[in-house]
Structure formats: C-alpha cells, structure tokens
Amino acid sequence: MRLAAPATDAGLSKYDPLGRILCFDRFDSTTHGWTELIGNYDGKGDLGTVDEHMRDFRPPQLSSCSFFDVGTHGTLSGNYALKLATRAHRGHTATGIRRLTMAGRGRVRIETYFAFKAEATVGHELPASVAWDGNRHPSESQFGAFTVATDICADNGVRYHNVIRYQNTNLAGEMTQRFMYPVVPEPTPRDHQEGKFALPYAADFTAPDPDDWRYLGEPLELCVNEVPTKINWHYLRWDIDTATRSNVELRLNDRIIDLSDVPVPIYPDRYSTLDNLLNFYFSVRTHAGIRNFLFLDSVLISVDW
C-alpha cells in the first residue's frame, strides 16, 4: 500500500489513507459537505410528509469546543470541529451525512479523530448510573452512543448499510461500552409508504428494535477524562469493501477489530435512482434527557480504486 501524501504534511500525517483520497475535511473551513440528514418528502415540499423519526436530526455546527469552566478548548488540529448535538430528549439522534458516489468498487476507508461528551449539568443534577467519586463522574453514564455508517447502492439497485456503533450506555443508562452492529437494514421512507412500519419521534432510525443489534467483541473503555468539559481526541479507522459488500476492519486508537464476520444486510427489494450511491454518516444518540455531543476534528475518506 502506498501512502497518498508525504508524512511531512502536518494535516495528513496523522492519518493512514488508502491510495486515492476522495475527501479530507478539516473543519477550520466550512462544514465540507457534512450536512443534516432528513427523511424524504412529497412533491410539494411538504415537510409534514417526512417520517416522524427522520425529521429532526439537527444541523451540524462548527464548534470551538468551548465550555463553561475553561472557555475555549479548541480541537486536535485547530480552532473548529464539526459538532453534532442532540436535543435533551431521550432517544434523540443528531446526524452529519456526506454524500458521494463510487467511481469503482473495492476497499473504502473512513478515518476521523473524534471526541464525545454529554453536556455539562451546572446547578442541577440528572439521574446517572455512575456517582462522582473525585475520579469518575455522572456525565460518563449520560452519553448514549455514536455511530458511523454508510448508505450504499449499486449493481442494479442493491442497497445496503455498513454500520458500526459504539454504545456507551444502554437505554436504561447502564454502562455497556461496546461496539455493536445491526442485523437488519435501516427502515426507509419507501418502507413507510408501503405500510411496513411507522416509527415515533426519537426512534432509533438506524435499526429501531434493540433486539436487532449485536455486540461486537469485549467491552472497550474509551477516554472520557473524568468531567464533561475535558475532551480527548480518539482515532477511528474503518474499512469496508464495496466489491464484496462486506466489512473489513475497525481500528479505535490501538485496538484493531476484525469485522470480516460482521454481516452487511441488504434490502430484499431493489432501489432505483441511487446508482453508485456512497454516503457516510456520523450520528450521536442520547439515552437520557441531556444533550449528547460528537465532535469531529477532521475526516478523511480514501479508496483503493
């Protein structure tokens, strides 16, 4: 594998791209195509026809990572991160989606440096399964989950999603700290139109039934650094293969997880108008009545075709 850029480039040297870089998004300049996801709507632009669970995924923000106690924290590489922020509503999800198409088939890699936090509670306290003991902090258990996922369609309308989620707590707020994946494809607006489901606000849009998720590997503790206003950047690298429609490998800092046995469910029916679709999204979901944040320092997407 050849490196796509010399290691002397301070921006790129912290990444490990495949041979062809499709995008390298540094959030010191705009949101670089990472935008809010919204469900589909009718020909009149009536947003009331958007599925209830897909109408409010919140717009990404460019954040200086500023907090009530220290002021501006800043990012790994500069001033601004892309911030996804949920509402303070149990089950609510915020997304940032990047829409590409494929000029080939093969290995695809997405890399990022990210940080995750529950919003600080100042002057009040929320129920939490972790008590403050001077080291551990309730906010640790007030963060739900973050997800990195795709929406891919090609080869005569075969549509599928590679999905990986880090679940910090379950919906009861108990610490789980495990990666997981869904065994069903994401419900689509067409499924809804055809009467296959109707999901309520704040349903898990990726796979609404908790029983449709499987844990992957052993619990993995990430760096939360004790309080909700200290952020530490984690490296994530995820490889998939669009030639074989499979997962390949996940890297989280120094941990490498083989994903070759993680299935990629496809839709039973074909989808049109999506030829060569290659979408990526990050999302963050709160499992408590508090805002959850996912900060992305930068994102790099590369391929081997």
Place this chain on the structure above:
Amino acid sequence: MRSTMTAVLERAALVHDELATEPYELPWAQEARFFVQVHELTGRLELRTEISPDGLTWCPADEPPVRVTEPGMTSWLVTGFGQWLRVRCFVSGAGAPAARLRIYVVGKS
C-alpha cells in the same frame, strides 16, 4: 473568500406558549441573521434573540424583540454576539394562540 452557513433550527415547530430554539454555536461568524417563516399564526408572536458564552446560560442580545401579527417571513440581523445564539418565541392572545414556525439562522464570517 468569506464563509457562510445556514442551519434550519426548526422545521415545523408548533408553539402554543413559548419555545427556545436549540443552542447553536457560531464562534466563527461575525454576523448572523435569523429568518422566521410563520406558516400559521393565531394571536401575536414575539421573537427575542438570546446569546450565551457556553450554550448553557442565556441573556438577551442587544437587538430589540421582533413582533409578528401575520403569517409570512420575518428576519433580523445579529452582530457582536458571543459563541451561541438562539431565538425565544412567545405566542400570546385571546382564545388558543399558536404559531407554526420554520426558523433559520445564517452565519457569515
């Protein structure tokens, strides 16, 4: 080249009494402009700009409240703010006052 960014803070929010939009962080922006599209209105609507240094604690911005009595688009400029912006919407009047709102904020460097 300057930067600009539009966020849709609410798409079809139904306000019966009061609504504060989610905290929106615009640390890079020199100016911001709110657009409030009033789809339906029964009663009177008052829109107040609020600012915050941390997204947690809020105070009124320097701009005076905007008052609306008819459906349609209204807009106002905000400058010299701290990192976070939101708009607080109040609906009042006789009967069952209510408003259906789409709210945008546009930031520019």
